[in-house]
Amino acid sequence: MKKILIANRGEIAIRIAKSSKDLGLKTVGVFSEDDADSLHISRMDESFQLKEKGVQAYLDIKDIVSIAKENQIDLIHPGYGFLSENPNFAKAVRLAGITYVGPDEKTLRLFGDKVRSKKLAEENQIPTIKGTSGKITYKEAESFYKSLSKKASLLLKAVNGGGGRGMRLVENPDDLKDAYERASSEAKTSFGSESLFVEEYLTKQRHIEVQILGDGTGSVTHFGERECSVQRRHQKIIEMLQVQV
Numbered sequence: 001m002k003k004i005l006i007a008n009r010g011e012i013a014i015r016i017a018k019s020s021k022d023l024g025l026k027t028v029g030v031f032s033e034d035d036a037d038s039l040h041i042s043r044m045d046e047s048f049q050l051k052e053k054g055v056q057a058y059l060d061i062k063d064i065v066s067i068a069k070e071n072q073i074d075l076i077h078p079g080y081g082f083l084s085e086n087p088n089f090a091k092a093v094r095l096a097g098i099t100y101v102g103p104d105e106k107t108l109r110l111f112g113d114k115v116r117s118k119k120l121a122e123e124n125q126i127p128t129i130k131g132t133s134g135k136i137t138y139k140e141a142e143s144f145y146k147s148l149s150k151k152a153s154l155l156l157k158a159v160n161g162g163g164g165r166g167m168r169l170v171e172n173p174d175d176l177k178d179a180y181e182r183a184s185s186e187a188k189t190s191f192g193s194e195s196l197f198v199e200e201y202l203t204k205q206r207h208i209e210v211q212i213l214g215d216g217t218g219s220v221t222h223f224g225e226r227e228c229s230v231q232r233r234h235q236k237i238i239e240m241l242q243v244q245v
Contacts, residue, residue: 001074007064008079013040016077032057058082059192065092077101081163085112131199138180141198153201156183161191164234
């Protein structure tokens with residue numbers, strides 16, 4: 001393994017490049033035309049321009065895999081956001097004979113879809129938040145909202161992806177239609193899918209998570225509990241290792 005292509009931009013691409021170089025790998029970046037002056041390009045050993053402009057460039061599976069094949073890339077790291085939870089991307093990379101740095105497509109297909117992963121949790125008697133059991137239309141979101149108590153709020157969430165994209169808090173029924181359209185549009189732009197589901201919003205909650213890492217050979221470990229409740233726009237700002245329950 002000698003060359004790694006980082007299919008992302010910004011700070012995450014820079015961080016991955018630094019770690020890759022520490023491992024002795026040659027780093028290859030990609031960029032859209034309007035990102036030609038972005039900082040992450042200067043941190044790569046070489047970079048290639050994508051065909052599309054803006055966000056869509058980083059969602060073009062065919063173009064990214066083509067660049068990788070033409071330049072003898074050994075590994076592709078998706079970073080976060082964009083194609084990082086897209087099973088079709090992981091599959092395309094595998095079929096191209098390139099190592100994908102991340103979960104395989106089967107795992108991504110399950111856990112990249114919040115509705116399916118929530119269903120799996122429920123099948124294993126894990127408590128979940130009250131919400132819809134599948135992708136919903138605006139009318140279905142409206143119906144769910146009406147089923148809640150008068151003081152309740154709901155959270156529209158993209159079925160795919162993460163990072164706070166495609167999420168909208170709705171505290172007034174009159175705001176639901178606009179929030180639905182905005183969340184759906186953002187999800188489509190960010191992850192290539194406009195599908196949404198909804199959950200009741202909990203006002204007094206904490207975001208505590210446990211990150212698990214497996215190497216694909218059966219070895220699995222975890223990094224303990226993390227307090228991630230300090231957020232802005234549904235994105236974590238600080239992760240604290242000392243969790244006070």
